């Protein structure tokens with residue numbers, strides 16, 4: 064990896080980590096904090112893919128695939144992270160999750176499968192539009208139902 068690439072990678076990573084830590088600092092409920100941090104990782108991965116797509120971040124196939132892997136892993140953890148109806152004043156989750164938990168789990172599994180299906184297709188920056196579309200529609204389908 065070139066120095067420039069490394070600095071960009073580290074810069075992005077540390078911004079995300081700091082951002083995440085601050086965003087969740089005053090969340091008292093540990094279960095809520097954990098699920099928000101998993102979602103934050105998905106958001107950070109999408110942001111990295113978007114940066115590469117727009118050419119703001121140098122394209123790196125391995126890094127892009129790793130970002131999709133992170134989304135896949137966090138989607139796999141989502142059902143367990145949201146199993147109990149935990150709440151916190153800072154949470155943006157809707158209580159309807161626990162009236163429709165089966166549907167919520169299906170949405171997480173659909174994202175997990177979509178990530179698994181597109182990961183290996185990334186060989187150039189021009190692949191990222193389709194990848195982000197395939198993943199993003201699943202974020203949206205869950206958020207529009209279960210996130211304020």
Ligand code: HEC
Pocket residue numbers: 086095098099100102103105106107109134141153154155156157167168170171174198199201202203205206209210
């Ligand atoms: C199965 C449902 C589901 C899917 C799929 C899903 N999310 Fe979420 N997401 C939620 C819920 C619910 C919240 C609110 C959690 C809370 O505040 O307690 C949330 C919150 C977030 C947040 C805010 C986290 C914070 O710091 O408060 C981000 C960012 C996010 N999601 C990104 C994504 C991205 C990107 C994807 C797709 C790659 C995705 N999510 C897919 C349900 C989902």
